[in-house]
Amino acid sequence: MIEIRGLTKSFQGHTVLNGIDLTIQQGDVVAVIGSSGAGKSTLLRSINLLEPADAGTIAMDELMVDISKRSRSETLELRKSTAMVFQQFNLFRQKTALENVMEGLVVVKKMPKDEARKIAAWQLSRVGLSDRVHHYPKQLSGGQQQRVAIARALAMEPKLLLFDEPTSALDPELAGEVLDTIRQTAVEGNTMLLVSHEMDFVRKVATRVLFLDKGIIVEDGTPQEVFAHPKSDRTKQFLANYYRDREPDFSI
Incomplete structure (x- = not known):
């Protein structure tokens, strides 16, 4: 908790x-x-x-x-x-996808490189990038770079992502x-x-x-409570744009 x-x-x-x-x-x-x-x-x-x-x-x-x-x-x-995934990926340009995921394991967790390499490869496979482990950020699409960033975060086994x-x-x-x-x-x-x-x-x-x-x-609240039955007028006002092309359950 x-x-x-x-x-x-x-x-x-x-x-x-x-x-x-x-x-x-x-x-x-x-x-x-x-x-x-x-x-x-x-x-x-x-x-x-x-x-x-x-x-x-x-x-x-x-x-x-x-x-x-x-x-x-x-x-x-x-x-x-904790581990954070940013808007702009924040990958090391001079390191491959594999090396980017390994970095925190080696530097922060002081893990042996061989062990870190295995974990990094596994995490990259989990996000569908097992064929991109040796690619540099400039060789990856924006979506692929963000998935490397997610793999890097997951590799640290944080309590909160x-x-x-x-x-x-x-x-x-x-x-x-x-x-x-x-x-x-x-x-x-x-x-x-x-x-x-x-x-x-x-x-x-x-x-x-x-x-x-x-x-x-x-x-x-739950998504159902907040989106379908918001209590605050300010929330209703904010969600009005979301419901612009559909009929909200609540009165705006």
Whole structure:
């Protein structure tokens, strides 16, 4: 179980996260939706301390980290427990797909290269890239690069997978292959926190949906509850665009 309490973050006096409280159970696929600037990406980046919050606590099993008092070792342990898939892939250009997946295993987990190589090859096969292990990023399509990034994240066996708009840089055809990979990752029981603008995908794959607005969780429920029976007027307003070409179950 992952517990986040009082997560707060401001930029130049502007509050981006306003005391976020969130509990994620093992195996949950939690999707975060909301308008641009709502704090979605900042929430993900704060959880693995890429963008350290100003205050709050994060607990993962026995690990408890007070953001304002965290030690170097606590920061490292928290980052070992999470793995993030970014919008822009963030692969090492001078390394092959196999070497990119191996990197965290060797550098962070101090794993022998032979063992890391076997795990990396297996993870790449899981995302359908067993024939691309020796290709460099420039030799891969955007969708293939993102699947390498997913394999890299899975190889670390994190307690929480973080996906930050993983298809936003892809055209619809390439986005589809990445979404299929994420869907399979969810089916396998991985705990995930996913930021996405793909509403149909969110509705199908998520076990839980959060609507974030101005740094506050305005709505929290199952996809059916949030999409078909939203309680907040702000959520209804946001979903009006999703329902533009279809009839919503609720009154806007």
